Every structure is written in C-alpha cells, then in structure tokens.
Amino acid sequence: MSESGMNILFFILGLVTLIGGAELLVRGASRLSLSFGISPLVVGLTVVAFGTSAPEMAVSVQSAMTDRADIALGNVIGSNIMNVLLILGASAMIVPLVVANQLIRQEVPVMVGFSLLLLALSYDGKLSPLDGLLLIVLFLIYTVVVVRQSRRQLGAEAGSGAPSSVVGNGRGDHWTIQLLLVGSGLGLLVLGAHWLVGAAVAFANHLGISELVIGLTVVAVGTSLPEVATSLMAAFRGERDIAGVLGVTSLVAPTGIPVHLSILSFDLPVMIAVAVACLPIFFTGNLIARWEGGLFLSLYAAYLAYVVLAAQKHDALTAYGSVLAGFVLPIIAVTLILVSWREWHVLASTRRTGVRK
Numbered sequence: 167m168s169e170s171g172m173n174i175l176f177f178i179l180g181l182v183t184l185i186g187g188a189e190l191l192v193r194g195a196s197r198l199s200l201s202f203g204i205s206p207l208v209v210g211l212t213v214v215a216f217g218t219s220a221p222e223m224a225v226s227v228q229s230a231m232t233d234r235a236d237i238a239l240g241n242v243i244g245s246n247i248m249n250v251l252l253i254l255g256a257s258a259m260i261v262p263l264v265v266a267n268q269l270i271r272q273e274v275p276v277m278v279g280f281s282l283l284l285l286a287l288s289y290d291g292k293l294s295p296l297d298g299l300l301l302i303v304l305f306l307i308y309t310v311v312v313v314r315q316s317r318r319q320l321g322a323e324a325g326s327g328a329p330s331s332v333v334g335n336g337r338g339d340h341w342t343i344q345l346l347l348v349g350s351g352l353g354l355l356v357l358g359a360h361w362l363v364g365a366a367v368a369f370a371n372h373l374g375i376s377e378l379v380i381g382l383t384v385v386a387v388g389t390s391l392p393e394v395a396t397s398l399m400a401a402f403r404g405e406r407d408i409a410g411v412l413g414v415t416s417l418v419a420p421t422g423i424p425v426h427l428s429i430l431s432f433d434l435p436v437m438i439a440v441a442v443a444c445l446p447i448f449f450t451g452n453l454i455a456r457w458e459g460g461l462f463l464s465l466y467a468a469y470l471a472y473v474v475l476a477a478q479k480h481d482a483l484t485a486y487g488s489v490l491a492g493f494v495l496p497i498i499a500v501t502l503i504l505v506s507w508r509e510w511h512v513l514a515s516t517r518r519t520g521v522r523k
Contacts, residue, residue: 173368180362181388184221187354191220194347201341220351222389223411224359229381230419237366238415239293239423240381241389243433246281248386250440251466258459276308278441284412285434288425298416305413362388375477378426382433382473428476436469443498446506461498468494 222245229238283304287297362385370380416423468490475483 169368170372173365173372176361177365177369177384177388180358180360180365183354183358184224184362184389185358187224187351187356187358188220189351190347190354191351194344194349194351198341198344198348201344220355221358223414224355225362225385225389226411226415227418228356228359228363230415230423232363233420234363234367234377235419235423236376236378236426237363237381237385238419239412239425239429240378240433241385242411242415243429243437244382244386245389247433247437247440247469248466250444251462251469252387254454255459255462255466258454259456259463262453262455262459264453274441274444277444278438280304281434281438281441285430285438288430288434291425291427291430292421293412293416293423293425295417295419295422297422298413301413301416378428379473379477383470432472432476440465443502446502465498 222241226238226241229235229241283301284293287293287300366380366385367377369384370377412423472483472486472490475486
C-alpha cells in the first residue's frame with residue numbers, strides 16, 4: 167500500500183477508534199455514576215456531555231502535547247463552526263428543527279459569550295496555561311449552574327405530577343465491568359487521537375498546506391461526528407464545551423497555544439458571527455426552517471472555499487473575499503434583520519390581540 171493509502175487508513179482507523187472509545191467511556195461512566203446513586207439527569211448533563219466532546223478533547227490534547235498546537239486550535243474552532251453551519255443546516259434541510267426556549271434564552275448567549283472571551287484571550291497571540299485555567303473554571307461553574315437548573319426543573323415536574331425522566335438505577339453490571347468500560351474507552355481515545363493526528367500531519371505535509379487548515383477542515387469534521395449522531399442540544403453543548411476543551415489543551419501545552427493572525431482576523435470572527443446569527447434565526451418562530459438550513463449550508467461552503475483558497479494563496483482569493491464582504495454577507499445580514507423585525511412585530515401583535523397573524 168502506498169504512503170497516501172496508509173495515511174488514509176490510519177485516519178479512518180483513528181476516527182473509528184475515537185468514536186468507539188467515546189461510546190465505551192460514556193456507557194461505563196454513566197452506569198458507574200448511576201450505581202452510586204447519581205441521577206440520570208445529572209449523568210446526562212455531565213458524563214454524556216463530556217462524551218460527545220471526548221474525541222475533540224483527545225485530538226486537541228494529543229496535538230498540544232506533541233507540539234502540534236495548530237491542529238488543536240483548528241480542530242476546536244473548525245468543529246464549532248461546523249456544528250452550527252453544517253450539522254444544523256443539513257438537519258434542517260431534511261426536516262425543520264424545533265428550537266427550545268432554553269436554547270434561545272441561555273445556550274446561544276452563553277455560546278456567544280464564550281466565543282467573545284476566547285477572542286479577547288487570544289489578542290496577545292497565545293492561549294496561556296492561565297487562560298486555560300480561567301476557561302476551565304468558567305466551564306465548571308456553568309456546568310454546575312445547568313445541573314442545578316435541571317434538578318429544580320425535575321423537582322417541579324415531580325411536584326406537578328408530570329412524568330419523571332428518571333429511569334432505572336444503573337445496577338445491571340458489576341462496578342468492575344463499568345470500570346473496565348471506562349478504562350477501555352480512555353485507552354481507545356488515546357490510541358485513536360494518536361493515529362488521527364499523525365495522519366493529519368502527513369496530509370498537511372503531502373498537500374503542502376498548513377496543519378491549521380487541516381485542523382479547521384478534515385480533523386474538525388471527523389471529531390464532530392458524535393454531535394452528528396446526537397440531538398440539536400448536543401451540537402450546542404459542543405459549542406459551549408469550547409471552554410473545557412481549549413482550557414485543558416492550554417494547560418497541557420508546554421508553552422500554551424499560539425494563536426496565528428489568520429485565526430484572529432478571520433476564523434475566530436467567523437465563529438462569533440455564526441453564533442450571533444443563530445439568535446435571529448432561532449427567534450423566528452422557535453424553528454430552523456429549511457431555507458435557513460440551506461443558508462447555513464451555503465455559508466459553510468463559502469467558508470470552506472475561503473479556507474482552501476487562502477491555503478493555496480490562490481489569485482482569486484482577494485476577489486472572492488471582496489465579494490463575500492461587500493455583497494453576500496451584507497445581504498444575509500439585512501435579510502436576518504428584516505426577518506427578525508417581522509417576527510418581533512408578529513409577537514407584539516399577538517400579545518395585543520391574542521391572535522397570531
């Protein structure tokens with residue numbers, strides 16, 4: 167088999183191993199937690215939430231520890247852009263997605279806040295271990311807040327006689343089996359990350375492009391697959407987990423994570439813009455319509471095209487960027503503003519008359 171074929175094989179093996187490791191880790195940790203009397207609700211908000219981001223975490227930490235910080239940062243930023251534009255866009259194209267009120271009131275604003283904080287911390291050209299510690303602390307605080315909110319909601323449902331979401335007690339397996347699942351999952355995550363990062367570096371060298379571009383595209387798509395297989399909330403939980411993933415990665419990186427000018431001037435602003443764009447789209451009837459899903463997919467295609475042109479230093483890059491900045495993006499912004507204004511007008515009229523027009 168040729169060297170290129172071997173790299174593709176190891177990339178696929180690494181990806182499959184990462185997903186399998188995350189699945190074993192979630193199964194084992196969930197059952198172990200339930201065996202110790204921790205409610206399924208708390209397990210879902212903590213253990214399972216971590217499990218969907220475990221491949222991303224494993225790849226980023228492996229990259230940072232082997233002095234491949236560009237892959238680590240590109241993986242996280244690329245995954246968060248992809249989660250919204252590609253995953254939600256494709257899902258909405260298949261069937262319109264209903265958006266919960268909590269997503270609009272809390273998850274999206276927090277996602278925007280974490281993105282802005284990351285931009286602020288990166289302005290000195292590096293995410294230091296101290297920056298990483300701050301991100302981890304904020305992530306843990308928010309996780310505690312979400313768990314407490316959910317427990318209060320569960321208590322209110324129990325008091326009102328609503329069906330409870332607590333099922334089972336997780337005692338079907340002995341704790342040694344659960345620990346074996348956790349250990350096996352962690353081992354597969356480490357092995358899969360090693361294979362995938364090695365293949366990604368080889369791809370970058372073979373194609374003559376930077377490891378950052380590989381992280382923003384190929385690696386980001388691969389490590390986002392667990393979110394593809396889960397729910398709408400999981401995709402945004404992945405956005406929020408940017409603080410935890412980058413926080414741990416910054417701590418283990420020997421000298422922190424360097425943030426290149428291209429990330430500061432383009433990719434981070436795109437990630438923030440994507441998060442902000444969710445507010446008017448989700449506000450329109452608490453629904454992501456098919457045309458809005460198509461808009462997300464088109465924006466992701468435009469973003470990928472820009473990344474590829476920039477990586478190749480193509481002659482068309484300047485003209486393409488001018489068209490995006492001067493024509494396409496302003497039209498999209500005006501459209502979102504008008505749609506939001508119309509929805510706000512409809513809601514105001516509904517409150518006055520009690521009839522939705």
